[in-house]
Amino acid sequence: MQTETTNRKLMWWGVNVLVLLYAFVPVVWIISLSLKDDATLNDGNYLPVSPSGDNYAAIFTNPEFLRALVNSIGICAIATFIALVFGTMAAYAIARLDFPGKATIIAVSLLISMFPQIALVTPLFKIETALGLFDTWPGLIIPYITFALPLAIYTLSAFFREIPWDLEKAAKMDGATPFQAFRQVITPLAMPGVFTTAILVFIACWNDFLFALSLTSTSAARTVPAAMSYFTGATTFEKPTGPIAAAAVVITIPLVIVVLLFQRRIVAGLTSGAVKG
Amino acid sequence: MTTTPTPAAAEQATQPVDDGSLDIARQRFTDAKKAERKLGLLLVAPAVTVMLAVAAYPILYAFWLSLNRADLRRPNDNQFIWFENYVTVLSSPIWWTAFGVTMFITIVSASLELVFGMILAVIMHRTIVGRGLVRTSALVPYSIVTVVAAFSWRFAWTEDLGYLTPSGSAPLTEFWPSIWIIILAEVWKTIPFMALLLMAGLALVPEDLLKAASMDGANAWKRFWAITVPLIKPAILVALLFRTLDAFRVFDNIYILTNGANQTSSVSMVAYSNLIRGLNLGIGSTMAVLIFITTGIIAFIFIKAFGAAAPGADQGGRK
Numbered sequence: 001m002q003t004e005t006t007n008r009k010l011m012w013w014g015v016n017v018l019v020l021l022y023a024f025v026p027v028v029w030i031i032s033l034s035l036k037d038d039a040t041l042n043d044g045n046y047l048p049v050s051p052s053g054d055n056y057a058a059i060f061t062n063p064e065f066l067r068a069l070v071n072s073i074g075i076c077a078i079a080t081f082i083a084l085v086f087g088t089m090a091a092y093a094i095a096r097l098d099f100p101g102k103a104t105i106i107a108v109s110l111l112i113s114m115f116p117q118i119a120l121v122t123p124l125f126k127i128e129t130a131l132g133l134f135d136t137w138p139g140l141i142i143p144y145i146t147f148a149l150p151l152a153i154y155t156l157s158a159f160f161r162e163i164p165w166d167l168e169k170a171a172k173m174d175g176a177t178p179f180q181a182f183r184q185v186i187t188p189l190a191m192p193g194v195f196t197t198a199i200l201v202f203i204a205c206w207n208d209f210l211f212a213l214s215l216t217s218t219s220a221a222r223t224v225p226a227a228m229s230y231f232t233g234a235t236t237f238e239k240p241t242g243p244i245a246a247a248a249v250v251i252t253i254p255l256v257i258v259v260l261l262f263q264r265r266i267v268a269g270l271t272s273g274a275v276k277g
Numbered sequence: 278m279t280t281t282p283t284p285a286a287a288e289q290a291t292q293p294v295d296d297g298s299l300d301i302a303r304q305r306f307t308d309a310k311k312a313e314r315k316l317g318l319l320l321v322a323p324a325v326t327v328m329l330a331v332a333a334y335p336i337l338y339a340f341w342l343s344l345n346r347a348d349l350r351r352p353n354d355n356q357f358i359w360f361e362n363y364v365t366v367l368s369s370p371i372w373w374t375a376f377g378v379t380m381f382i383t384i385v386s387a388s389l390e391l392v393f394g395m396i397l398a399v400i401m402h403r404t405i406v407g408r409g410l411v412r413t414s415a416l417v418p419y420s421i422v423t424v425v426a427a428f429s430w431r432f433a434w435t436e437d438l439g440y441l442t443p444s445g446s447a448p449l450t451e452f453w454p455s456i457w458i459i460i461l462a463e464v465w466k467t468i469p470f471m472a473l474l475l476m477a478g479l480a481l482v483p484e485d486l487l488k489a490a491s492m493d494g495a496n497a498w499k500r501f502w503a504i505t506v507p508l509i510k511p512a513i514l515v516a517l518l519f520r521t522l523d524a525f526r527v528f529d530n531i532y533i534l535t536n537g538a539n540q541t542s543s544v545s546m547v548a549y550s551n552l553i554r555g556l557n558l559g560i561g562s563t564m565a566v567l568i569f570i571t572t573g574i575i576a577f578i579f580i581k582a583f584g585a586a587a588p589g590a591d592q593g594g595r596k
Contacts, residue, residue, distance in 0.1 A: 012406045019400060023414040026465065027421065029440065030429040046440040090324035098310070099317030105325055112332045114519075116526040116572050118545040119565040122552050123335035123342065146331035149324050178316050209424050209529040210545070214553055225424040229533065241432060248425040259420035263413045270470070271477035 027252075034245035041242060055246035065247055067219045068227035072251065075137055075223060076205040079144035083201050086145070087152025088194055092182060094153065095160035096168075113150035117143075121214045128215060135217045143211050148201040155200060155269045159193025160186075196269040199262060206255060224251045336569060342562035349556035362563040371547060372564070379543040382456065383524040386463040390520055391513070393464065394471025399501075401472060402479045419469040427533035430462045434534075449534060455541045462530045467523070471516050478512025479505065518579040522572055544568050 033041075035051040043049065059065045094102055124143060125134070133139035163186060171181040212226035219227065228247050231240040259266055346358050366372050401412050418426070433439040434454075436447045448454035482505050490500050506513070528545040535541045537550065548568065552561035 009406050012404045015400055016404060016407050016411050019397065019411050020414050022465075022468075023417040026426060026429040026433070027417060029433060030425065033429075033432055042437045044437060044440060044442070044444075086324040086327060089320040093317040093320035097313050097317035097320070099314040099321075101318070101321075105321055108325070108328060108333075112328055114522045114572065114576060115332060116522075116545065116565075116568045118526060118528065118548050119339060119569040119572075120332065120335050121549065122558060122561040122565045123339040124331075125552060126342065126558055127335060127338065142327075142331055146327055149328055153324065178312060182316075203420060207422050209532070210549070213532075214549065225422055225529075228424060228428070241438065244428055245432070248422075248428055252421050252425050255422070256417060256420050259416050260413055263409075263416055266416065267412065267473055270473050 027256075030245050030248050030252075034242065034249045036242065038242070055242040056250075059243050059246045059250065062243070064219050064227060064231075065224070065243075068222055068224045069250070071137070071219075071221055072206065072223040072225075075140050075144065075221070076202055078137070079141045079148060079205050080198055080202045082141070083145045083148035083152050084194060084198055087149055087156055087197065087201075088187075088190070090149075091153045091156035091160055092186065092190075095157040096165065097178075109150035109153050112146065113154075115147075117147070117210050121210060124211075125214060134215060135220050137221050139215050140211055140221055140223070143215070144205045144208065147208075148204055151204060152197050152201055155197045156190070156193055159196070159269075160190060162193075163189050192265065193269075196262065196265040199258060199266060200269055203255060203259070206251070336566075339562040339565045339569075342558050343566045345559050347558040347562070349558060358559075362559050363567075366560060366563045366567065371542075372544075372567075374540050375542045375544045375547040378456065378541060379525060379527065379545075382460055382463065382527055382543065383521060386460050386467075386524045386527075387517060387521045389460070389464045390467055390471045391517060393468045394475055394516070397468055397472035398475035398479055401476050415469045415472060417469075418466050419473075421466070423466060423529040424533055426466050427462055427530045430458060430465075430530075431534050434458055450539065452539045452541065455535045455539060459527070459530050459534055459541065462534060463524060463527060466530075467520060471520060474516040474519075475509065475512055478509030481512075482508050514579065518576065521575055521579070525572060525575065526568070544571075 029046060032046060032048050034055050035048045035053070036043075037048075037050060037052040037054055040049050090105070093099065094105065120143065128134040128139045133142070165186075167185050167189070168181045171185045172178070176184070207225070208223070209225045209229075212223040213229070216222040216226060222230075224247065228244055231244050231247070343362050344357060344359060345355060346361070347355050397415060401408070401415060404411055431449065433441040434448050436442055437444075442448065448458060486504055487500055490504055495503065526545050527543045528549065531537060531541060531543050531546050532549075537546045542550070544564065545568065548561050548564035551557045551564060555561070
């Protein structure tokens with residue numbers, strides 16, 4: 001039907017280049033800043049004239065940054081794991097089982113996903129101070145789980161509907177209880193969806209700034225985004241631009257690589273939960 | 278149907294009922310139903326408990342705090358003062374400036390994101406060359422930490438340092454340039470999310486319908502408005518609702534870009550300042566409750582006026 005002329009292809013390549021520019025210009029800029037040395041930092045050039053690794057050497061010998069990196073990885077990993085366990089159970093029940101109160105649960109989790117986080121910061125600050133959770137790992141893990149759960153439940157229940165459920169019936173015919181059917185037959189089939197959801201949830205936690213800023217006061221639990229905003233130079237006169245840029249690259253690149261590797265699944269995960277309604 | 282099966286009830290149900298009116302098959306079916314309900318409730322229990330404990334309880338607590346004078350710097354002065362905090366906040370020009378700034382950023386960003394998100398969605402959906410490349414790169418802004426992107430924009434617009442800053446100007450020290458840079462940062466980061474939601478909608482538009490319209494002489498522009506837009510309206514509304522609520526809680530970008538200087542604070546920023554810098558829990562909570570209510574009103578308007586189906590609203594009906 002369509003005759004794909006060279007002109008049309010060229011036109012689309014032009015459009016594609018615009019998209020690439022849109023996506024990469026700010027990213028390449030922060031990378032290029034991180035590679036600039038002190039002498040050329042303020043030259044205003046988009047690309048570094050004499051690239052150097054000084055800024056990376058600086059942040060990887062900075063105990064504040066290393067501690068924040070450990071906090072970020074640990075807190076996000078634990079929150080993701082717990083949210084995934086609870087989310088998988090709930091999503092399975094919502095996608096597959098008939099039980100009272102299902103609509104309420106969906107409504108509540110929708111409400112939470114639209115919740116302004118700042119509305120929780122004040123009460124959580126007070127509650128966590130009283131419970132001794134302020135400025136600790138659990139103090140951040142708990143709110144992260146809460147905000148990750150709706151995301152996990154939506155994405156997972158969308159994935160769960162794609163699974164061939166006849167297998168479950170077959171398992172039940174063979175005498176498996178519903179729980180056995182869930183654990184031994186369905187869970188392995190659901191793993192790709194669980195994996196995708198894990199990436200989305202991890203990104204959401206990794207990205208958080210408000211809780212990390214409000215519910216910590218020292219480097220004990222401060223994650224990288226919050227720590228970055230507190231960066232100061234080695235001396236009071238030194239601008240921390242270079243180290244901030246280097247830290248930004250360090251926490252960004254691994255995530256971008258993961259997202260690009262699992263691009264197809266992530267697109268499916270991001271859209272499945274939201275649009276089918 | 279409406280009774281909640283307790284473990285005891287389920288146990289009872291597993292015992293044979295010998296009134297003779299039920300045959301064995303039906304009895305087994307009922308047992309299975311009861312077991313299913315029990316399992317369902319057990320499986321959702323942890324998730325629901327966490328969500329209620331960490332979201333529902335604190336918001337009620339925030340409401341209680343908002344009715345109290347609760348200033349951590351003057352702990353002996355705490356008392357129940359009814360709605361005095363609300364009077365204080367709602368008669369404060371700081372609050373209303375922040376509210377106006379937030380509304381402006383929300384409306385402008387959501388509109389721009391819809392336009393550019395739609396363009397990107399159509400490009401990703403229609404491009405005949407390098408589709409994988411385009412879709413992959415479009416995910417880059419999504420996967421970048423907001424704070425990192427905000428720093429990138431801040432450095433780009435800093436005098437001497439940035440490639441975007443004309444020499445001799447400092448846009449982040451003036452009100453309107455700051456606002457537009459904040460909007461730029463917001464829009465850049467969230468176009469991909471918008472585009473992905475819209476693209477999923479585009480995939481549902483039947484190709485035959487577009488071809489038929491094309492045969493009848495409708496050009497691409499007309500086909501887009503007469504066929505595509507009405508068909509993907511649900512996707513548009515859901516995407517807009519999500520983004521409007523998300524933009525209304527803008528915090529990260531403003532904190533990094535201007536730190537609220539020159540009256541560029543959003544409502545979230547003002548509430549944060551009252552809490553962490555001012556240690557005034559009463560006023561902070563009042564603002565939190567007001568933000569919560571505003572969010573509710575925005576969602577309500579979307580759902581009632583535009584008929585946006587809540588995402589997942591169809592999930593309950595599934596057997």
